Amino acid sequence: MSSIRNTLRALAVAAVSAALVAPAVPARAEPSPAELTRRIERASAELERVVEAHNALAEQIKTNKATVARLQARIGPLEQQAERSRAEVNEIAVTAYKTGDVGTAAALLRPGDATSRLDRLATVDQLARDRQQRIAAFTDDQRRLNTEKTQLNGTLKRQAAQARELANARQRIERDLASLYELRRQAYGRATERPAARPDSxxxxxxxxxxxxxxxxxxxxxxxxxxxxxxxxxxxxxxxxxxxxxxxxxxxxxxxxxxxxxxxxxxxxxxxxxxxxxxxxxxxxxxxxxxxxxxxxxxxxxxxxxxxxxxxxxxxxxxxxxx
Incomplete structure (x- = not known):
């Protein structure tokens, strides 16, 4: 019997000794309320930066869309005015033909592109120069406005792509916040502040x-x-x-x-x-x-x-x- 007691005593001493010399395994501690608060504040600050960047981009897109609308509104009347000027020139050419001024009519009605027509108008002294200048001015305005509109549309596409990138970043941060809020709920019982009473605010x-x-x-x-x-x-x-x-x-x-x-x-x-x-x-x-x-x-x-x-x-x- 004493031998059994001695054996048990030896095993107990060995177990205690092993416990003393074994490396300590630290327990995994849950984040403290203060640590949770710090993590939430860091994530919130990052989210706010993303949100403000998103807001800035939204403002730029809104401004560019308004600019595109203004350009379109200006292009329409210019096109109509240019068409009226071309109709006037054609009417002069028809009148010249009917009155026998075939040389003038031929100069105005000869097939060709708009540029060559404008060039030929310079040979018609009675009113060609005025019409040429007007049509050239309208054509230049249309070309410039269409170029600006094309550039703005390209800008809008780039900004839309950036907005999608920001939305993805925001969603990622909001997912992180969701997990932190769950921890905060465990710590405080509520993930967000309770709405305050505001009847007399x-x-x-x-x-x-x-x-x-x-x-x-x-x-x-x-x-x-x-x-x-x-x-x-x-x-x-x-x-x-x-x-x-x-x-x-x-x-x-x-x-x-x-x-x-x-x-x-x-x-x-x-x-x-x-x-x-x-x-x-x-x-x-x-x-x-x-x-x-x-x-x-x-x-x-x-x-x-x-x-x-x-x-x-x-x-x-x-x-x-x-x-």
Missing amino acids: ARQAPALSGSAGVAVRYAYGALGKPYRWGADGPGGYDCSGLTSAAWRAAGKSLPHNTRMQWGAVAHIGRGELRPGDLVFYRGLGHVALYVGGGKIIDAPSAGRNVLKRDMTIMPIAGYGRVR
Whole structure:
């Protein structure tokens, strides 16, 4: 019996010794709430950069489409005017033929392309030079406008391809955010902020006159609404979408892109800030509406809601006043 006890004791000592000398295998720890928050913030910042790039491209595409429409509207009347001028020349040629001025008629009606016809018009003294100049001017205008339209259509195709690339990048980041939000749900019980009660949010706005007052009241009315990429209301906003919507309510047009908004406003110093001005952040990647008292209203990032907070949320790139 003692031999069995001795054997068991020896095995126990050996097991303890093996445990002491065996390499430690660290347990896989779940990310802490603070680490989850940092990862979500990094992914949100990257998503915001992609969204703002997408917004800039959308603004450029919109501008180019409007330019193409204007060109098409100008080309039509020019073509009609040129056709009228050609009809006048043909009528003169027919009249010359009927009146016996066969030389003039032959010069005008002889087969050939438009260029050679214009060249032959130079030989008809009574009115050919005027018609030649007019037709040549109309033809040049049409050629120039068609060239510009062709170039713009090429630009639109390239931008559409870039938009698809940005959409793919955005989808990839949103997939990453979805997994992070699932972890956040496990940590906090909810992936996104709860919508805030907003029945009196617009009434909380300071009493301000003029267009700046309208913009500020609009921003107060947006408090608690969710961040939505590429959106400018009324159900949700991204950062530049909120500022552009607020100032659109005040009758001012701002592009839906932070960097473009920076280019559209008058740049001011911090000491000149007044409610309604814009505050730009981190390399012009984020923008907010200043509402006074050192506070801003902005659409922060994916998963969060429009809120009012201190304007010192991150390094400030500059300040702007809507003109």
